[in-house]
Structures are given as C-alpha cells and as structure tokens.
Amino acid sequence: MAIGDLREVTMGDCSDLYYLDTGMYDTEAYGAVYILDTDRPAIVETGIGTHYERILDALSELDIAREDVAVIAPTHVHLDHAGGAGFLAAECPNADVYVHEIGARHLVNPEYLVKGTKAAVGDQWQFYVEPKPVPEERVVEVTDGDTIDCGSHELDVIHAPGHAPHQTMFYDPANDAVFTADAAGIWVPSIGEIRETSPPSDFDLDQCLDDVETIRDLAPGTLLYTHFGPREYSEDAMDEYGEVLSKWVAAVDAQRAAADDDEEIIEHFVEEGEMDEIWGETKAHAETAMNTRGVLHYLDTHEGM
Template identity: 50%
Template sequence: MHAGEFEAVRGVPDLYVHDTGMFGTDEYGAVYVYDADRPIVIDTGTGANRERLFETLDEIGIDREGLAWILPTHAHLDHAGGAGHLAERYPNAEVRVPEKGVRHLVDPDALVAGTKSAVRDQWQYYDDPVPVPEDRIAGLADGDRIDLGDRELIVHEAPGHAPHHAFYHEPDADVVFTADAAGIYVPEVDTVRPTTPPPQFDLDQCLRDLSAIEEIDPEYVCFGHFGPREYEPSLIGEAKRAYVEWVEAVREKREALADDEAVVEHFEEASRDVEFWNPERARADANLNSRGVLTYLDRVEEESGE
C-alpha cells in the first residue's frame, strides 16, 4: 500500500485498513475503519494527513453523521493526534481512549511538549492536535466493551508501551487490534520489531502484554505499525525475543561506551542497514527506541537501589 490508500482486510468482513503515510513513509502508520452497524475508526494517525482519511471514510460509505466511535488505542500523537480533527468533522462520534489518556486529549499541551521533546525534528510530520471536547470523550478500563451494534470490541489494558495504552479484541471475527503491544510489523520482510519510546516503556510489562495476546490466540492481528496479518503463535514468540534482545543490546552498548549519546549514535548509525524504510525513518526509530530503553534501564536501576 501507499500513503492515502486503503483496502479491505482479507478474512474480516467490513474491516478496512488505511495507510496514513505517517512520517512520509509508506506502510508505517495504519488507521482501521470498521464499517459495522455503528461504524468506528480505530486509531487516527498524527492528524497531518487527515483529509485523505476523510476521503477513505467517504469512499467506504460512512458519512459525517454516520460515524459512531473514534477509538485511539492510546494517547501518543501518532495514534491519537487526529482525534480532535475527527471529532470536529463527525459530530455524532464519541471518542473513547484508555482512562489515563483522556486528559491528554482534552488538553493536549503537555502531550505536545513531551512529543516534541521525544521526536525532535520528526515533529515536522505531526499536526497540532485539536482538543477533544470533554462532553465527547470518556475513558476505558480493562474489560470494557464498545458496542458496534452487530459486534463489539473488548478492551485489554496493555501498559507496557505506555500507561494509557490498550489493545482491542473483536471476538466474532477473532481479530486483535494490537496497537503497539506486539511491536512494529514490517510486511515487506514479515518481521516484528520492538517499539520502546521514552519515557514509560517497561520491558516486563511489555512481555506480559504479549502473553495476553498469546492467550487470546486470535485469527488475525492488526498492527498500528503496520497492517493486518493472519495470526501465528510464533509471531508472539518472535516479538518477545525481539524485545529482550533489543534491551540487552542497548544495555551492553551502554556498558561498553559509558556515554548515552554515544549509544544513541551507535544505533542510529546501525540503522543504515535497514532496507525497508527510508533512511530518515530508520534513523528516527533507532533514536527514539534506544533513548526509551536507556530511560527504562535508569528506572530499573533506581528502583533496585543500585
């Protein structure tokens, strides 16, 4: 797929995946549109390319009064940055997000400041978020259900990536919308890569979140980055190994270099070997993910009293 395009998800009736063209990269950021009795948009992208998403909804046949739900998986702006824009355009849609994310979407100033600090020059690919009106948004907790009329989504809190993070399960089609709980799926090479952004990544919790998906044992998984895939048990094992090995690689490099900026630079340089994204995207991912692990290692050390 290419930026702005959408297609039906094979094997799951009424479900579509839209390529947001996030960060100027094809097949990196996904929005899912479920054309159920009460239609829903799952995740929203950064908001920067929202007009193409509006066109996708039009082509699917969901008009401005027809969208029922806007459902970010968490408050990070690559998943929730378009929520306020969508709420403006679709006046009957209710916004739902895990409870700890509500305040960030109602008043996004702190979230914007934190995102700018984390993503640095990549902010050029974002759009300033529009606040979601308080009377249009509510929080979600583990076990909550979103009524789509002819089906429902079940909420599973998954705070390893961030405290305001969840994945969603639709049991009729047996599809899990993994958000970032299962890492980044790269369809070009059929590989899962870890996503470990600062400041709240937690390895142990990430592994528990992966086990929660493994226990559901769905038919399909829909990654926020990027796209749908038939589920195989080996996929979760691959993701667990990727996370553990990545954290250990950063730990070892920190011990060898004794300079965190040098650690980040090392992994940025290593990103040149990545062939499936453009060099800018690969370098940005390496920067963000290595700094996230370094922050996690600091927290583990502090909590252990070392």
C-alpha cells in the same frame, strides 16, 4: 500498498473491516487506521493528525457519512495513534472518542502531551501537526474489561500498559481479531519481520512481555497492527516479538557498559540501523534514536539491569 490506499481486511474471519495507509511520517506501510463499516461505524486509531483528510476520503469511498460515525477509538494517546482524534471529532459530530481513562485528559488538553512528544521524537516533530483538543463531553473513558458498542461488532477493551500506561488493545470477537496498538511490536510486511518499539519515557520491558502473553492467551485469528496492517496470528509471532524486545534491551545495556555517554550509544545504534531502505534514512534514524532513548531510560529506572 501505497500512501492513501484503502484495502479490505480479508484475513481469517474478518469482515466489515478496512485499513488505510495514512502516509505517517511520509512513509509507506508505517501508519494504519482501521474502519469498521457497521451500523455504528468505528474508526480505530487516528494517525498523527497530518493528512487526516485521507481518513475522511476513506469514509467517502466506503459510503459512510461523517454524521453516521459513532466511534473514534485510539488505542492510546501517543500522537501517532491519537493525534488526529480532535480533527476527526470535529468532522464526525455524532462520534464519541473512546480512550483509556489514564490518557483521557490529554485529549481534552494536549499541551503536556505535545511537550512530551517533542522531547521523545526529536526531529520527527516536523511530520506532526498541533493536535486539536477533543471536547470533554465527547470523550468516553474506558478501562480493562469494558466493551465499545459498534453495532454488529464490539470492541473488548484490554489494558496493555507495557508500551505506555494508557495503552489498550481492542478485541473484536465477531472478527476474532485484535487491534494490537504497539503491544505486538512493529510489523514490517515487506520483509516479514517484527521490529521493536520502546519510546521514552514509559517503556517497561517486563510489562511489554506480559502484554505479549496477554495476546498469546487470547490467541486471536488475526493481528491488526497500527504499524502496519493485518497479519495472521501465530505462536511464532509472539515468540518473535518477545525475543526481539529482550535482545534489543540487552544490546543497549551492553553498549551502555562500553560507551561514555548516552548520545554515543544512540549514535552507535543509528549507524548500525537496518531499516534505511525500508522506511528511508530520515525515519529509520529517528526511530532508532527514539527507541534507544526509551531503553536507556528504562535501564536507568530499573535496578539490576
């Protein structure tokens, strides 16, 4: 699947559902946006704002008028998921933007979010664009247990705070599919493996493992990863991510005991990285550095680690 490609999700019971490779970080198969083609069309996730026109092109390809889009639903306000919300809201004038109540204010005034993102992503900021604020009257705050009306489909809101306190997953009962946000890790379809995601400063291992169990209890037919694409659900997928996360945190903790400072630890894992050939050196190194910083912050703030 190449950057800009739009494909129908045909896995499991899915219908009326498409996903787009947005070309996030100029990297193939890293950032997906989903479109529900219903009588109340919905865009789930919005990308980082860069190349948001690709989402508008996908609407055109599906013969969905911008004025007909009813729902824009980022799973959380990290800019790789919500950075395009303001741009899409401006182009889809009848759509409301649904987001967890903890993060809603950051879409209206993204100043603090931008500052935090720059600190977290470092050199990756070159791929971003300053987000466009979403008008306050267009933001609908949701929380665990709420339902978003998408016409012939609904999105059940499930709070999943391990990756970030404002993260939600969305379960589509008609499709028996869950939009996983970052709660199930990063799915790399080209190698059939799950990679960790542990950015600063909100990553919490215990809560992340609880989120994995939430998905396990739900046992949907299909997992819809923002990073990247659909995957058939299995118990093994949940076991795999729980193990990946636990081993990752343990590895950083062990290296911290052997190294003099955090930058030395970060450099160690960057040099050991295995994703250069998949994501390219620039993205792979930046991803590893960010994830290492997130674990170091977690270890610093949790006793007994």
